[in-house]
Amino acid sequence: xxxxxxxxxRERPDMEAFQKAGKILKxxxxxxxxxxxxxxxxxxxxxxxxxxxxxxxxGRPSDNPLIVHIARMEDLEKIVKRVPExxxxxxxxxxxxxxxxxxxxxxxxxxxxxGGLETVAVRMPSDPIARELILQGGxxxxxxxxxxxxxxxxxxxxxxxxxxxxxxxxxxxxxAVEIGLESTIVDLTDQIPTILRPGYITLEMIQDVxxxxxxxxxxxxxxxxxxxxxxxxxxxxxxxxAQLKIVEGPVDKVVAYIxxxxxxxxKPGIICTEETKDRYRYGDVKCIGARTDEEAIASxxxxxxxxxxxxxxxxxxxxxxxxxxxxxAIMNRLLKAAGHQRIDVTD
Numbered sequence: 001x002x003x004x005x006x007x008x009x010r011e012r013p014d015m016e017a018f019q020k021a022g023k024i025l026k027x028x029x030x031x032x033x034x035x036x037x038x039x040x041x042x043x044x045x046x047x048x049x050x051x052x053x054x055x056x057x058x059g060r061p062s063d064n065p066l067i068v069h070i071a072r073m074e075d076l077e078k079i080v081k082r083v084p085e086x087x088x089x090x091x092x093x094x095x096x097x098x099x100x101x102x103x104x105x106x107x108x109x110x111x112x113x114x115g116g117l118e119t120v121a122v123r124m125p126s127d128p129i130a131r132e133l134i135l136q137g138g139x140x141x142x143x144x145x146x147x148x149x150x151x152x153x154x155x156x157x158x159x160x161x162x163x164x165x166x167x168x169x170x171x172x173x174x175x176a177v178e179i180g181l182e183s184t185i186v187d188l189t190d191q192i193p194t195i196l197r198p199g200y201i202t203l204e205m206i207q208d209v210x211x212x213x214x215x216x217x218x219x220x221x222x223x224x225x226x227x228x229x230x231x232x233x234x235x236x237x238x239x240x241x242a243q244l245k246i247v248e249g250p251v252d253k254v255v256a257y258i259x260x261x262x263x264x265x266x267k268p269g270i271i272c273t274e275e276t277k278d279r280y281r282y283g284d285v286k287c288i289g290a291r292t293d294e295e296a297i298a299s300x301x302x303x304x305x306x307x308x309x310x311x312x313x314x315x316x317x318x319x320x321x322x323x324x325x326x327x328x329a330i331m332n333r334l335l336k337a338a339g340h341q342r343i344d345v346t347d
Contacts, residue, residue: 003165005157007173008129021170022136025050030057030167032146032160033133034174035125037098037182037200038153038302039160040069040143041168042133046079048112051142057167060149065115066142067100067183068122071134076122079109079140086188086210093209096126098183098200113142123183129174145182146171152238152305152337155180159306180299181329187216198329200298238337240305242269242313246331246338248320249345255279257345258317269313271304273297276319284311294326301330305337 006017021031028050031042041057043050045068055062070076073091077083080103087101105120114120125131134141145153148163157173164171184199186206193213195203207213247254259281262268268283274290286304289296308316318338321330335342 001166001169003161003168003171005161005171005173010128010174013129013132017172018132018136021133021172022138024170025133025137025141028053029169030054031133031137032157032164032168032171033130033143034127034157034172034177035069035130035143036127036178037125038155038177038180039146039157039171040130040141041146041160041164042069042137042141042143044138045069045113045140045142046108046110046138048110051110051113054142054144057164058144058147058149060144062112063115064144064149065117065119065121066113066144068109068113068120069130069134069141069143070122070124070139071096071131072139073124075139079106079120079122080104081106084188086193089209090186090206091124094201094205095124096131097124098126098179098181099123100183100185100197102185102187102189102196104189119187119189121185127174127178129172133172150237150239152240152302152309153182154306155299155303159303162306176299178299179295180302181326181333184329186213198332200326200329202325202328204324238302238305238333239339240316240337241309242316244305244316244318244334244338244341246318246320246334246342247345248322248342251276253345254319257343258319261315261317265315267311267313269308269311269316271316271318273319284308284313291321294321294323294330297321298326298330301333 025044043054100121100123102119102121109120146160147154154160155177160171179200184201185197187194187196194216196216262282270283270285277287288300321327
C-alpha cells in the first residue's frame, strides 16, 4: 500500500483533500490527521471492522479502548445512554479541546471500538483540520495516536510516516501539533469523577468546574490485571528504543549523577532544561525548554524521544519535571516511557 501525504494549508484548506479523506473513512479505511494534542489514526468509530484495522496497524492490544472523536455536541447523545450533568459542565468549559469523557455507551458503538467495555471514551478536538475530517467522515472517528503501539506519540506528519508507511493510505499534514500531550481523560461513570490520564487540562481546572474530583490510584501503575478503562492505563507507552531512566532530586545532584553515568556510556542521551543544558559534559544533550515553561516541555517531549531513536543513543537520562500544573501529565508520560525506572539522588 502506498501512503500519500497531503499538506493542508490552514489558511486555505483544500476541501477536496477532506472529501477524499472522508471517503476513505466512510469506506472503512484509515486516515492519520492532526489534532491539538498529537496526530491521530482515524477510522469510522461505528464500524467494528474499521476499528480493528486501527489495532492491526498499530500493533495495539485489543482490550485497549479507542477514543471516539466528534465535532458537534449533539452527536454525543447519539452514542451514550445518557449525558450526565457533569459531562455538560465539562463540555461547556473545555470542549472543543483536549479533554476526553468516559460515559456509558449505547448500542450504536461496537465493542471493537471500546475494547469490549460498556463505556465509551469521547472527545471533541479543537483543531479545525480534525473537526472537518470528522464531519466529512460521518461524524464519529475513533482515533488513538498514529504511532506503532508503545512508541513515542507523533507530533508531526513525518513521525506518523515513520511508523505507518505502507500501512495506511493517507496522512493529512497540518504541521506540528500545538500541545504535544494526549488529552486529559475523565471517567464520569463512577460516583466521584476520576481522572484516568492527566493532560493539558489539570486536576485543579476540573475541580474548579465540578468540585470533588479524584485521581485514579492506578494511574501510573506499571502493570495491572484489570482491563484498562482508558487508553494508556495498562500497557507500556511512549518508549524510545534506548533504555530511559528518570533522575530525581536536587538539581546539583541530578546533574552530577547524570554526568557520571553518561561518562561511562558510548553514546548517551540527556533530557534537560535551559537552566541546566550547559552543565552536561557528555553525550547527546537535548533541551526541551525552560523549567518554568511547562507548555514548551510538554510540546517537545515526544519529538525529543524520537530524535534519540534517530541519533542511535545507547541510554537516555532525563531530569524530573514534577510541578503543580502540567508536570503531572509530563511525568506520567515520562514514567511510562521509562518503564517506571526512576533514580532518587536526594540522599
